[in-house]
Structures are given as structure tokens and as C-alpha cells.
Amino acid sequence: MKGTEEMVSLLGLGCMRFPHETPGSDDIDVEKAEKMIDYAIKHGVNYFDTAYPYHGHQSEPFLGQAMKKYPRESFYLASKLPMWYLKKEADVARYFEEQLERCQVEYFDFYLCHAMNEERFQMLQEYHIFEKLAEYKKQGKIRHIGFSFHDSPEVLEKICSAYPWEFAQIQLNYVDWDFQDAKAQYEILERHGLPAIIMEPVRGGALADLGEGPNQVLKRADQKASIASWAIRYAASLPNVLTVLSGMSTDEQLADNIQTMTDFQPLSADEREVLENALEIYRRNVLIPCTGCRYCIDCPVGIDIPSIFRLYNHFSMNRHTLNKPENEFLADYQKIEESCRADQCIGCQNCVSHCPQSIQVPEELAKIAAFVSGLEKNE
Ligand code: SF4
Ligand code: SF4
Incomplete structure (x- = not known):
């Protein structure tokens, strides 16, 4: 991270897709998930990204417990203020202090306003949220203040200009580069000098299997590389990227991502062309840009x-x-x-x-x- 001494690993562990004990539920298979964390740490991953609502509110307490055996200064812990739960100004402190307790830590290395958009930008100002987080920073309870983002480039520009943020988290992958304005968002962060943390590099797993036609194009170019590895490398090849978060659910996904990022090689011009060819076929086939984030699961009817x-x-x-x-x-x-x-x-x-x-x-x-x-x- 430029201008700081932070040595964040290029692969970060997203803590919203741990293996489940009961299929289809939000619970965490604690034993399997802890083994994944240990494996990740052993192989150089040092950035762990959680949030209040992940895994039906279980991700933070689980992570807090799982990380207790590691010296606090040996890893970077990121969590997020659940903006949509805030009903009044005092809720900011209430949630923040609760999150420290749930994670069993005295500070967050990276703390984000979660899922910022136009509406939450209003709330940010109304409840003086940045000022409160800056106060926590002075107290040593936060080391870097940022936000995660889901809205248009225009709103992103407004938010970036309003406060002295230190980083931002955006959704970026080779499908969304044009499809969801990821390119414009990445460029805005670059202009503002804000390092980008990348979420959904594999689009919730969708880019781990592009379907037979596009898969064949990628496999012809590199038989050994997994389909997902192209997506991880695409995001990690961008120069202003601090870390690429991947929400991994299996040992195989974790091992594959770690292999991809060990002795990392950015995509070459030839590889970019191969990817573009595969993408052309993929775009023709895919119809609904769902990432499987499950933010919509409080449907009153319970539709899956x-x-x-x-x-x-x-x-x-x-x-x-x-x-x-x-x-x-x-x-x-x-x-x-x-x-x-x-x-x-x-x-x-x-x-x-x-x-x-x-x-x-x-x-x-x-x-x-x-x-x-x-x-x-x-x-
Ligand atoms: S439809 Fe639901 S699961 Fe899919 S991207 Fe939207 S909120 Fe996420
Ligand atoms: S009933 Fe239909 S429109 Fe309403 S939340 Fe469920 S899926 Fe969405």
C-alpha cells in the first residue's frame, strides 16, 4: 500500500462463503473453515475480510475465534459498518463497539462503510459517520478507513471527493469491466489515489465455469490453469489493486487461488486476447448477472x-x-x-x-x- 508500510497479500480471504455445515443454510462448518484459514495463512494470505451480516451474522465471531491463535499484528482484519441497520447516529458506535467484541480484537486494520450508494451517502453525512470513524482512528481502533461500493460511477466520484478515504472496495472482474462500469470505477479510484480492494473477482463463482465453449478457449491456451485462475489473475494484474478478495468455499478453490497467486504473473497481451475471445462467447450465453451474494434473501415469500x-x-x-x-x-x-x-x-x-x-x-x-x-x- 503506497505511502504506508502495509504489506497486504495480493490474495485476500473473503469470509462470506465458508463451507456450510447444513447445505443451503447460513451456518459455518467451523472445523473445515478454520482449516482453510490455517492453510491460507501458511501460504502467505494475510488479509481477512468479514462483515456484520455475513453467514447470518456468524462470520465475525467465527473469525475472531479462529484468529486468536495468531499474533494480532501478523494479519490484517477488515470489517464493515452495516449501513442499512443504522437507524440513528448513536447506532454507529453501538455497532462498531459490538463488532470489535465479536471479532475479539482491539482494532480493525481496515474498516469500511458497507455497500455505499447514493442513499447511504446521505446517511453518512447526516450521521457524521466519517467523523466518528476518524475519531476511532485517532484512538487506535481503526488503522485505515474506507468503503465498499455498489452504485454508479457518478456516485462513486461524489463519495471519493467528500472525505479523505484511504481505500475503497469495488466489484471488478472481466465481465463487469464493461458490463457494470467496473472500468470507470477503477479509474475513479486511481484518480483519487485510493488503492482498490477487489470483490467478486470470480463473480460469485460464475467465472469458474464459463460453459463448455469459453472453457475450451481458455483450456486450449493453458491446459493446466483453472478457469477461475484467469479471473483472479485478471483482477490482480491491475496496478492499483491492493488485494483481490475471493470468497472460497472449498479446499480446492483455496489451493487453486493460492497456486495462482504464488509467484504471480500478470496476464500477458496474448493471454488478454485469449480471454477476450472466451468472453465473447460467454457474453452471448449468459442471461442474468447474479453473483449469488444473497443480499436478497429476505424475500417475504421466501423465494430462493x-x-x-x-x-x-x-x-x-x-x-x-x-x-x-x-x-x-x-x-x-x-x-x-x-x-x-x-x-x-x-x-x-x-x-x-x-x-x-x-x-x-x-x-x-x-x-x-x-x-x-x-x-x-x-x-
Ligand atoms: S439477485 Fe440476489 S443473489 Fe443475485 S446478485 Fe442480486 S441480491 Fe445478489
Ligand atoms: S416476492 Fe418477488 S419481488 Fe418480492 S422480494 Fe420476493 S422475489 Fe422479490
């Missing part, structure tokens, strides 16, 4: 939005290569409880305001419901 979109995207990507993709899709779709399926959506729009990808969820669900209904009629 991320699973439905994941199944549909998988179907879309592979429809030209699988033998009977419709049958496979329908069989998987019918495993979702009837009350949680797309046709149960009442169109209340709750999910739309929570979705960082601005997906028109009810509209997409209606399309999928109609598609499923057609398939069921032909069964």
Missing part, C-alpha cells in the same frame, strides 16, 4: 432467488453443449421447494432495492416461471 438464477444461468451457458439441458434444468429446479420457486413471486420489489447488481428480479423470475411452465407442459 440466487439458486433459481444460478440454475438458469447454468442452463443458458450449457444449452448448446449438454445432451438434454432442459431435462437437467427442470430436474434441478424441481428440487427447490414449491413455495420457493419463481412462480410464487408476488412482485413486491423488496429484493430489487437490495440487489447490488440492479437485477429486475421479479421480471427475471416471471420469465423463468413461464419457461418452467412450458417445460412442465411438455413433460
